[in-house]
Amino acid sequence: MAPAAGRGAGRWERRLYAAGSGVLAAVAALAVAELCAALVRPEARPVTAVGGAVIDRTPIAVKDWAIRTFGTADKLVLQIGILTLLTLFAVAVGLLALRSLRAGAAGAALFGVFGAVTAAGRPGGSAPDAVPSLVGGVAAVAVVVLLVRILHPAGRADRAAPATEAGGTTEHGVLSALDRRRFLRAASVAAAASAGSGLLGNRLLSTGDAEAEAARDSLTIPRPGDPAPPLPPGADLEIDGLAPFTTPNKDFYRVDTALRVPRLDATTWRMKIFGRGVERELELSYRDLLDRELIERDITLTCVSNQVGGPYVGNARWIGVALAPLLREAGVRPPSEGGAADQLVARSVEGMTLGSPVDTVMDGRDAMLAVGMNGEPLPFRNGFPVRMVVPGLYGYVSACKWLSELELTTFDDFDVYWVERDWAARGPIKTMSRIDTPRGFATIPAGTVPVAGVAWAQHTGIDGVEVRVDGGEWREARLAPAPGEDTWRQWVWEWEAEPGSHRLEVRATDSSGYTQTEERVGTVPDGATGWHSVVVTVD
Numbered sequence: 001m002a003p004a005a006g007r008g009a010g011r012w013e014r015r016l017y018a019a020g021s022g023v024l025a026a027v028a029a030l031a032v033a034e035l036c037a038a039l040v041r042p043e044a045r046p047v048t049a050v051g052g053a054v055i056d057r058t059p060i061a062v063k064d065w066a067i068r069t070f071g072t073a074d075k076l077v078l079q080i081g082i083l084t085l086l087t088l089f090a091v092a093v094g095l096l097a098l099r100s101l102r103a104g105a106a107g108a109a110l111f112g113v114f115g116a117v118t119a120a121g122r123p124g125g126s127a128p129d130a131v132p133s134l135v136g137g138v139a140a141v142a143v144v145v146l147l148v149r150i151l152h153p154a155g156r157a158d159r160a161a162p163a164t165e166a167g168g169t170t171e172h173g174v175l176s177a178l179d180r181r182r183f184l185r186a187a188s189v190a191a192a193a194s195a196g197s198g199l200l201g202n203r204l205l206s207t208g209d210a211e212a213e214a215a216r217d218s219l220t221i222p223r224p225g226d227p228a229p230p231l232p233p234g235a236d237l238e239i240d241g242l243a244p245f246t247t248p249n250k251d252f253y254r255v256d257t258a259l260r261v262p263r264l265d266a267t268t269w270r271m272k273i274f275g276r277g278v279e280r281e282l283e284l285s286y287r288d289l290l291d292r293e294l295i296e297r298d299i300t301l302t303c304v305s306n307q308v309g310g311p312y313v314g315n316a317r318w319i320g321v322a323l324a325p326l327l328r329e330a331g332v333r334p335p336s337e338g339g340a341a342d343q344l345v346a347r348s349v350e351g352m353t354l355g356s357p358v359d360t361v362m363d364g365r366d367a368m369l370a371v372g373m374n375g376e377p378l379p380f381r382n383g384f385p386v387r388m389v390v391p392g393l394y395g396y397v398s399a400c401k402w403l404s405e406l407e408l409t410t411f412d413d414f415d416v417y418w419v420e421r422d423w424a425a426r427g428p429i430k431t432m433s434r435i436d437t438p439r440g441f442a443t444i445p446a447g448t449v450p451v452a453g454v455a456w457a458q459h460t461g462i463d464g465v466e467v468r469v470d471g472g473e474w475r476e477a478r479l480a481p482a483p484g485e486d487t488w489r490q491w492v493w494e495w496e497a498e499p500g501s502h503r504l505e506v507r508a509t510d511s512s513g514y515t516q517t518e519e520r521v522g523t524v525p526d527g528a529t530g531w532h533s534v535v536v537t538v539d
């Protein structure tokens with residue numbers, strides 16, 4: 001009886017150690033890759049690259065669901081998911097190695113190759129991006145082979161120490177105290193080496209980040225030659241719970257596919273303008289942009305993924321270079337004047353592409369290459385050093401962050417990133433209104449209650465907002481003034497609230513005379529419609 005029990009326990013101990021070896025191999029791979037990525041570029045980290053590739057391939061419905069469910073944490077959830085899968089794979093590789101070292105090594109190598117191919121194949125990726133994963137793969141193979149060898153009878157056979165049942169070193173036997181010690185010692189060395197290179201890599205990466213931050217902090221955006229007029233008095237109603245007229249940078253929404261925010265160096269940044277109908281290609285540095293006349297405008301940005309009542313909308317005071325004159329300088333004419341290109345494709349450093357209609361960009365609105373946001377250089381997460389902003393177009397068809405080039409082409413010839421993923425090629429912002437206060441499901445005291453929110457119809461303007469209670473008559477809300485047509489407007493309606501459960505609804509009418517439709521459609525493919533409503537309890 002005793003020997004059988006011992007053999008069973010021995011088998012489980014070996015399996016446990018083998019699984020642990022697999023996990024250690026994965027940790028070693030990521031740690032070594034971290035160090036290499038610090039030397040190549042942060043985007044080449046295997047988890048970042050694989051995560052990015054997953055984002056690129058995620059079906060639109062799933063992506064929409066993820067943004068809705070996890071909000072800005074969607075990327076964190078994705079990375080946790082990838083690490084969980086990697087751990088399972090690593091356990092499998094460790095167990096496989098116990099059966100056959102060669103197969104286990106191949107499994108570990110596969111991990112490296114997968115990361116390498118993914119990293120190099122990402123938009124904006126190149127051969128050097130494969131290096132961190134490849135070196136990580138080599139580390140994984142080494143760790144799994146060195147560790148599992150100790151557990152492995154075949155490994156001992158290699159070392160001319162034939163295993164026998166009597167020696168207790170076969171796959172089924174109990175691990176000898178000597179082997180257990182050797183294993184634990186080797187595992188500790190592997191763990192320590194991983195921790196060392198991981199921490200060093202991480203340190204180098206964060207030093208790079210700190211340097212980029214210091215460089216950004218030392219920049220000053222010149223005073224704009226064409227400043228924004230002061231906000232009309234009362235533009236901000238300053239009601240509790242109502243979104244402020246100007247969204248502070250720290251609260252500004254963020255939507256992009258970058259798992260790691262690019263931290264570019266403004267002093268080496270350059271962009272070019274080229275393509276169809278361009279008579280003189282332009283190449284511009286950050287300095288070149290700052291040396292031009294700068295315009296300053298209040299513009300409300302909105303994401304096409306914003307649900308009715310959603311948070312992906314914000315208003316900022318942008319400083320930048322007017323885009324249309326720049327395009328004219330390059331010899332570009334809009335299609336309405338016989339120009340050859342109808343699509344302006346903006347490309348970012350991470351390979352993202354966004355396409356705007358040339359006619360829209362050049363129709364006289366304040367389309368700009370923005371460098372400043374609310375009195376400071378663009379924050380990294382909002383596109384430092386330079387991004388596009390076009391009033392009236394959803395972000396996905398206009399607001400390219402971390403801009404690297406502008407290419408004139410046609411909608412027929414080129415599908416940009418989101419269009420390849422079933423979003424509409426053209427995305428004018430739909431007229432929308434939102435109730436900010438009272439919040440849905442709030443309990444409020446009876447009496448006079450300010451019902452307030454925001455409404456937007458960028459580049460058209462908001463003309464009226466109406467509120468109704470429990471499907472009753474529509475009541476005109478009071479509109480706060482706005483500096484122009486390109487921002488949202490706050491509104492408020494004083495409600496004599498009586499006890500009970502009530503449903504508040506809002507709808508806006510824009511300056512073209514259009515009143516928001518009640519019909520609810522989802523965000524895909526070109527933006528949500530419908531009236532925002534909240535249900536509240538009055539005590």
Ligand SMILES: Nc1nc2c(c(=O)[nH]1)N[C@H]1C(S)=C(S)[C@@H](COP(=O)(O)O)O[C@H]1N2
Nearest residue numbers: 253254255256257303348382395396399401
């Ligand atoms: N490089 C890059 N630019 C991008 C995106 C992106 O994924 N990558 N997302 C776009 C989308 S969908 C929107 S709504 C806006 C959001 O800008 P914000 O993050 O500054 O609010 O950026 C746009 N610009």
Ligand SMILES: [Mo]
Nearest residue numbers: 303304395396
């Ligand atoms: Mo968006």
